[in-house]
Amino acid sequence: MSAFMGYEHASNAEVDPDWAIEMMDVLTATLGKLSADGRTQFRKHLEALASELPDDEFYDSWRDYYRGFPSALGWEEPGTTS
Numbered sequence: 001m002s003a004f005m006g007y008e009h010a011s012n013a014e015v016d017p018d019w020a021i022e023m024m025d026v027l028t029a030t031l032g033k034l035s036a037d038g039r040t041q042f043r044k045h046l047e048a049l050a051s052e053l054p055d056d057e058f059y060d061s062w063r064d065y066y067r068g069f070p071s072a073l074g075w076e077e078p079g080t081t082s
Contacts, residue, residue: 003027004027046070050063
């Protein structure tokens with residue numbers, strides 16, 4: 001998770017943008033291979049990470065990131081169909 005957030009927020013001087021996009025694509029493709037049960041477990045882990053963060057404004061962006069990550073991957077919300 002921190003790899004995605006790090007790549008998204010790194011400057012061009014810190015990380016080559018083309019390489020960062022390539023790595024994010026690889027990670028996205030790998031996560032896309034998860035079964036429905038695997039995705040459910042992954043969502044639970046993300047929610048646990050978000051819930052364990054201190055209730056402090058400093059952590060709001062991380063909490064939002066964890067909770068929004070499945071949507072960013074293009075995963076439908078559980079119980080919805082296209």
